[in-house]
Amino acid sequence: MARRSRGKVDHAPGENTDASFCRGGTAVFRRSSKVALLQKVSLFRGLSLKQLEQIARLADEVEVPAGKRLATAGDNGYELFVIVDGQAVAKAARGRAVRLGPGEFFGEMSLVDGGPRSATVETLSSMRLLVVGRREFWQLLTAAPPLGRTIMRVLSRRVRDAEGSVSA
Ligand code: CMP
Numbered sequence: 001m002a003r004r005s006r007g008k009v010d011h012a013p014g015e016n017t018d019a020s021f022c023r024g025g026t027a028v029f030r031r032s033s034k035v036a037l038l039q040k041v042s043l044f045r046g047l048s049l050k051q052l053e054q055i056a057r058l059a060d061e062v063e064v065p066a067g068k069r070l071a072t073a074g075d076n077g078y079e080l081f082v083i084v085d086g087q088a089v090a091k092a093a094r095g096r097a098v099r100l101g102p103g104e105f106f107g108e109m110s111l112v113d114g115g116p117r118s119a120t121v122e123t124l125s126s127m128r129l130l131v132v133g134r135r136e137f138w139q140l141l142t143a144a145p146p147l148g149r150t151i152m153r154v155l156s157r158r159v160r161d162a163e164g165s166v167s168a
Contacts, residue, residue, distance in 0.1 A: 059131060
């Protein structure tokens, strides 16, 4: 199971779920370049430099090759992933497969309610991701409240999508 400490992502040997994204991946820890990276991610548009600096402290930057599984439906989930570059696909047991691209995020559901992953998410291309652990997720929302509103809005849309209910 994934265990994260600042500046480091650990995983159990042979594991092929959430933690395996760091296998063959490169963690990058230059704070100033990370802020520059965050400025390019649409999810963080409108945030102050101070907020971006706080996010840079809370998130790890990771590169992942194509064909990696980042979340497995039914497993426990410990990370939020924000897509900087590349494409992924989320497949729930019911409902259609949904492509996710730059500026989008996934993994928020398990962090919000502590429940298992609602879908399996795999990379369709090589990807650059920001990874935020469970504890850091709540710190992130305190540091940048507008993010909480965005995450709630997207989460609500995903639930409607999954239920096939009327959308906004
Ligand atoms: P989580 O349940 O933690 O792990 C799987 C993730 O897939 C989930 O969080 C969402 O981020 C994402 N996901 C689930 N269903 C959908 C959907 N209908 N559209 C987009 N993303 C989804």
